[in-house]
Amino acid sequence: MKKTVTLSLLVTGMAVFGQFKEDSIQFSKISSEILNNGKGYTELKDLTKNIGNRLSGSEAYEKSVKWAEQKLRDAGADKVWLQEVMIPVWVRGKESLQIKTADGQWKKLKMLSLGNSEGTGGKDVSGEIIMVKSLEEYDRLTESQVKDKIVFFNHPFNQSYAQTFIAYREAGAYRRSAAILTAKKGGKFAIIRSLSSAFDDVPHTGNMRYEDNISKVPAVTIGNTTADELEKLLKNKKVTAKLNSNCGMKGEKLSHSVIGEITGKKDQSVIVVGGHLDSWDVGEGAHDDGAGIVQSIEVLRTFKKLGIQNNHTIRAVCFANEENGTKGGKQYGKTARDSNEKHLFAIESDAGGFSPRGISLEMDDKNSTQIQSWVNLFLPYGVYNFDGKYSGSDIAPLHEMGVPTAELVPDPQRYFDIHHTEEDTFEKVNRRELLLGSVVMTQLIYMIDKNW
Amino acid sequence: MKKTVTLSLLVTGMAVFGQFKEDSIQFSKISSEILNNGKGYTELKDLTKNIGNRLSGSEAYEKSVKWAEQKLRDAGADKVWLQEVMIPVWVRGKESLQIKTADGQWKKLKMLSLGNSEGTGGKDVSGEIIMVKSLEEYDRLTESQVKDKIVFFNHPFNQSYAQTFIAYREAGAYRRSAAILTAKKGGKFAIIRSLSSAFDDVPHTGNMRYEDNISKVPAVTIGNTTADELEKLLKNKKVTAKLNSNCGMKGEKLSHSVIGEITGKKDQSVIVVGGHLDSWDVGEGAHDDGAGIVQSIEVLRTFKKLGIQNNHTIRAVCFANEENGTKGGKQYGKTARDSNEKHLFAIESDAGGFSPRGISLEMDDKNSTQIQSWVNLFLPYGVYNFDGKYSGSDIAPLHEMGVPTAELVPDPQRYFDIHHTEEDTFEKVNRRELLLGSVVMTQLIYMIDKNW
Numbered sequence: 001m002k003k004t005v006t007l008s009l010l011v012t013g014m015a016v017f018g019q020f021k022e023d024s025i026q027f028s029k030i031s032s033e034i035l036n037n038g039k040g041y042t043e044l045k046d047l048t049k050n051i052g053n054r055l056s057g058s059e060a061y062e063k064s065v066k067w068a069e070q071k072l073r074d075a076g077a078d079k080v081w082l083q084e085v086m087i088p089v090w091v092r093g094k095e096s097l098q099i100k101t102a103d104g105q106w107k108k109l110k111m112l113s114l115g116n117s118e119g120t121g122g123k124d125v126s127g128e129i130i131m132v133k134s135l136e137e138y139d140r141l142t143e144s145q146v147k148d149k150i151v152f153f154n155h156p157f158n159q160s161y162a163q164t165f166i167a168y169r170e171a172g173a174y175r176r177s178a179a180i181l182t183a184k185k186g187g188k189f190a191i192i193r194s195l196s197s198a199f200d201d202v203p204h205t206g207n208m209r210y211e212d213n214i215s216k217v218p219a220v221t222i223g224n225t226t227a228d229e230l231e232k233l234l235k236n237k238k239v240t241a242k243l244n245s246n247c248g249m250k251g252e253k254l255s256h257s258v259i260g261e262i263t264g265k266k267d268q269s270v271i272v273v274g275g276h277l278d279s280w281d282v283g284e285g286a287h288d289d290g291a292g293i294v295q296s297i298e299v300l301r302t303f304k305k306l307g308i309q310n311n312h313t314i315r316a317v318c319f320a321n322e323e324n325g326t327k328g329g330k331q332y333g334k335t336a337r338d339s340n341e342k343h344l345f346a347i348e349s350d351a352g353g354f355s356p357r358g359i360s361l362e363m364d365d366k367n368s369t370q371i372q373s374w375v376n377l378f379l380p381y382g383v384y385n386f387d388g389k390y391s392g393s394d395i396a397p398l399h400e401m402g403v404p405t406a407e408l409v410p411d412p413q414r415y416f417d418i419h420h421t422e423e424d425t426f427e428k429v430n431r432r433e434l435l436l437g438s439v440v441m442t443q444l445i446y447m448i449d450k451n452w
Numbered sequence: 453m454k455k456t457v458t459l460s461l462l463v464t465g466m467a468v469f470g471q472f473k474e475d476s477i478q479f480s481k482i483s484s485e486i487l488n489n490g491k492g493y494t495e496l497k498d499l500t501k502n503i504g505n506r507l508s509g510s511e512a513y514e515k516s517v518k519w520a521e522q523k524l525r526d527a528g529a530d531k532v533w534l535q536e537v538m539i540p541v542w543v544r545g546k547e548s549l550q551i552k553t554a555d556g557q558w559k560k561l562k563m564l565s566l567g568n569s570e571g572t573g574g575k576d577v578s579g580e581i582i583m584v585k586s587l588e589e590y591d592r593l594t595e596s597q598v599k600d601k602i603v604f605f606n607h608p609f610n611q612s613y614a615q616t617f618i619a620y621r622e623a624g625a626y627r628r629s630a631a632i633l634t635a636k637k638g639g640k641f642a643i644i645r646s647l648s649s650a651f652d653d654v655p656h657t658g659n660m661r662y663e664d665n666i667s668k669v670p671a672v673t674i675g676n677t678t679a680d681e682l683e684k685l686l687k688n689k690k691v692t693a694k695l696n697s698n699c700g701m702k703g704e705k706l707s708h709s710v711i712g713e714i715t716g717k718k719d720q721s722v723i724v725v726g727g728h729l730d731s732w733d734v735g736e737g738a739h740d741d742g743a744g745i746v747q748s749i750e751v752l753r754t755f756k757k758l759g760i761q762n763n764h765t766i767r768a769v770c771f772a773n774e775e776n777g778t779k780g781g782k783q784y785g786k787t788a789r790d791s792n793e794k795h796l797f798a799i800e801s802d803a804g805g806f807s808p809r810g811i812s813l814e815m816d817d818k819n820s821t822q823i824q825s826w827v828n829l830f831l832p833y834g835v836y837n838f839d840g841k842y843s844g845s846d847i848a849p850l851h852e853m854g855v856p857t858a859e860l861v862p863d864p865q866r867y868f869d870i871h872h873t874e875e876d877t878f879e880k881v882n883r884r885e886l887l888l889g890s891v892v893m894t895q896l897i898y899m900i901d902k903n904w
Contacts, residue, residue: 032612160484162833162888197884355807355863357834381614382809382863384836411807411834411863413884432649432865436614 031439040294041431048284048426055281056321057089057253065256068318072260075297076304082256085331087321089253090116093246101237109226114208114219115324119245126242127188131234146185150241153178153192164412171195176209179219189218193227198417201225205280206420257328261315270313272346273299276322283424291353293318298438310449319394333397345448347406348392353434354410360388363404483891490887492746500736500878507733508773509541509705517708520770524712527749528756534708537783539773541705542568545698553689561678566660566671567776571697578694579640583686598637602693605630605644616864623647628661631671641670645679650869653677657732658872709780713767722765724798725751728774735876743805745770750890762901771846778845785849797900799858800844805886806862812840815856
């Protein structure tokens with residue numbers, strides 16, 4: 001009996017080892033193919049340099065829809081189509097922010113209106129600046145202290161965290177709620193210090209919110225250096241700010257997400273890999289999220305090129321409107337639900353095209369434990385961290401429907417230096433780092449397609 | 453009895469947990485201090501922009517000696533001194549490489565002589581180019597096929613590896629031995645394709661070797677684009693190359709490594725953290741190895757700033773002449789041996805100022821197992837990989853004396869795009885990535901100082 005058990009354990013052990021070896025060889029083929037022949041880097045150059053930034057509703061976004069359609073065909077997708085989605089149209093227009101001390105001249109500050117903010121309608125709006133460093137400090141201010149003032153939320157990005165996303169989430173509260181808080185106490189508009197890890201003067205835009213029945217005051221952002229200078233100025237003097245801006249919502253528009261797939265050989269249940277095709281209206285949307293787009297297309301191309309027979313349908317989705325509405329992700333989820341299309345798994349890449357370090361898993365323990373058990377296959381590619389329990393915002397609707405979802409976790413040190421700024425350009429992306437992201441997503445999808 | 457065991461296990465467990473918690477808090481203090489107040493990034497800017505590249509024997513290197521001395525004092529070192537070391541003096545001088553096809557004009561190529569190579573003594577040396585792709589291919593050539601020819605070693609950097617250092621080591625054989633191999637079969641000089649992961653035309657210099665009793669023919673390098681073009685040209689035509697260069701060894705010179713330490717409170721056994729102060733004579737020596745220098749100085753400053761009472765002496769060593777002789781490291785080892793100075797541990801940072809991912813350990817199993825057991829303390833800082841079994845070349849002499857040695861393992865994707873080139877500039881270094889390297893080395897030294 002003992003011998004039999006030992007033998008059967010041995011056989012099982014050899015089978016497990018044989019399996020590991022086979023997967024390991026496939027991982028290596030995927031990596032070699034992409035690192036040597038990957039097209040993502042040159043495609044990203046094309047997208048960023050020939051189309052550039054591409055806010056939902058802009059002409060550039062519509063160009064990028066055609067571009068993505070073509071690239072998915074080039075990648076060898078069996079089927080490519082556009083998914084209709086109504087998107088909000090926000091337009092920046094002209095904007096300027098100036099300050100003046102009691103004894104001084106007006107001085108222009110480098111600034112950006114926050115995305116989705118209403119402007120001043122082309123009129124000057126001015127008032128005295130009051131500064132707070134935290135939400136708690138703002139809470140202590142009375143309505144009479146804020147009324148008719150300009151509120152400067154000067155909360156610094158916390159450099160202490162090794163993981164920059166923690167600092168981003170903390171500082172995010174200011175970007176999202178500054179306008180609402182300011183309006184609630186009668187302030188005229190809000191200035192926030194940018195959510196930036198850089199020691200420079202680059203303003204970072206990004207989404208903000210309004211609430212029903214609360215006046216929609218403008219919210220703008222300034223870079224770290226300007227924020228520091230303003231803080232210093234405010235220590236000794238009263239400072240007046242004057243904003244003139246034309247930004248605002250201009251209704252809705254019909255646009256599209258772009259989808260390509262390679263058909264499953266066994267069934268048509270769907271594995272999604274995606275990123276968002278839109279970007280903010282500054283820079284080139286290279287890391288955010290041109291990277292995720294070209295990486296997702298690369299996954300399809302690699303399956304085709306290596307002739308991997310996928311059991312399930314593998315679908316690359318270039319979501320519309322992540323930045324200021326996530327309408328693409330919502331529409332995708334709705335369509336999947338309405339058509340009763342079974343989704344096995346979805347992963348998004350939307351944290352920059354940096355060296356991958358992990359995969360964040362938002363799913364039940366059984367599934368996440370299985371993926372974590374593959375760690376030794378991923379380690380040679382620098383991927384060790386499966387501890388995150390979140391996934392991309394475009395696939396949140398799928399997650400809500402019960403689909404196991406995930407997000408690629410790249411190195412987070414450089415992202416918030418350039419996120420949502422003029423500096424998010426192709427030059428900031430490294431070829432090998434970008435391609436390794438595609439490698440890891442292709443490897444993961446290979447494993448899921450085979451085992452689920 | 454059982455109760456006692458359980459209780460004592462519980463007490464031990466609580467002690468272990470208490471210990472972990474205490475260390476974890478100290479790790480966090482170190483990280484916060486450096487990420488918020490670290491001086492390494494601005495010091496690197498100063499070193500690279502105000503001194504620039506600093507090959508051993510150059511005036512710039514001597515400036516950097518004074519610079520490092522001052523920075524170690526600024527960091528609060530209890531003792532700072534210069535260690536004498538005789539270094540080779542290699543000078544590049546003017547150089548040009550041209551090619552001509554049978555029907556064409558002479559055309560200048562972008563090139564660099566390899567470090568330590570002899571030149572042509574200012575005379576034109578020309579001959580027909582023969583190309584090989586591998587050492588094996590070269591071995592098959594007869595002497596008469598090579599005699600009076602120019603040998604073009606066109607071995608490409610292998611992009612397939614996720615770990616670029618493997619490709620670098622493989623391609624390194626060409627850089628080191630091209631001149632010897634060429635001379636052995638009577639060739640006039642060698643051209644090698646650069647050890648470069650980039651898709652550009654930047655030539656990468658680096659050390660090469662000669663052997664006694666084998667003629668010292670010149671060796672030069674060209675970037676990837678030029679190498680590709682030359683390869684294409686050679687498919688259809690005979691191509692003549694003409695080299696004119698003045699480089700060569702100009703004897704030896706007395707110079708210095710720079711050392712600073714904070715005295716041990718319990719004993720004077722030494723923990724070394726270091727990098728090399730010299731660089732190649734192109735670019736700014738930012739990642740290689742200005743990064744290692746400012747990171748090492750940061751370790752001392754952080755111990756002082758946080759008032760950590762170090763049991764053993766912690767010494768930052770800025771080694772001279774790593775690039776073309778490793779004389780600084782050899783002299784340091786010799787001095788330690790001659791003075792019978794006990795060294796507990798040494799770590800070098802010489803793989804770029806990128807996001808740290810691990811610590812490579814060259815030491816006996818007992819010590820490496822203990823360091824590996826600290827992995828959960830390091831994981832929040834992105835450090836997971838303790839599998840490497842090598843350490844920096846400057847501390848190899850210490851290792852040979854039996855000292856446990858280590859090397860910081862940063863992300864390797866971008867290093868060989870810029871290594872030993874005009875492109876290794878301050879702009880390629882990210883503040884947070886650089887500082888995290890200091891964080892991890894300070895944390896490791898804190899643990900070793902406390903536990904060894």
